[in-house]
Amino acid sequence: DTAVSQTPKYLVTQMGNDKSIKCEQNLGHDTMYWYKQDSKKFLKIMFSYNNKELIINETVPNRFSPKSPDKAHLNLHINSLELGDSAVYFCASSLVDTQYFGPGTRLTVL
């Protein structure tokens, strides 16, 4: 009964490829987020959706496109992957103030 789940956990791919990371939450939360943890271990927000509507869009290359088919899912699609996209990506969800995180997806671009 995982609260926030992500697939895949590990993703290794070549530069230039397109890949997707999926996130699902079974907490009944209205808001979902994507964070990136870079090589310096900082966690930085990328996007947030509330009831399937985009509410936060940080300065992220437009190669990154979030998609929310319903309020329990927020997927992240990345086009034309670059070496600098290698990081751990975390999905999170919240009802009010407290965010609950998924286990992360480690993306390695070769």
Add this chain to the structure above:
Amino acid sequence: DQQVKQNSPSLSVQEGRISILNCDYTNSMFDYFLWYKKYPAEGPTFLISISSIKDKNEDGRFTVFLNKSAKHLSLHIVPSQPGDSAVYFCAASATDSWGKLQFGAGTQVVVTP
């Protein structure tokens, strides 16, 4: 522009003793603060939070103190246990920021027997 700072990258403490983790912030609009714990290859796990209308919140072995005038908060863990060994992140948000959390860089805590 790091608005949340954890200036101690690591902390070593003996089992049974108190762990004190510190966090400073620069944005006076922050009104909600959280601590997360993270084990390797896992996502951050919510530990405890505090609203800016309070100066202390306690949950079992964990207590968070907030000093708004100093823009400083701390997490106390008493007594420390070996399972507390993890990276601890401080995070903050402002009411008008749609839940955008700003994270500190984290403090690695090692609890020794």
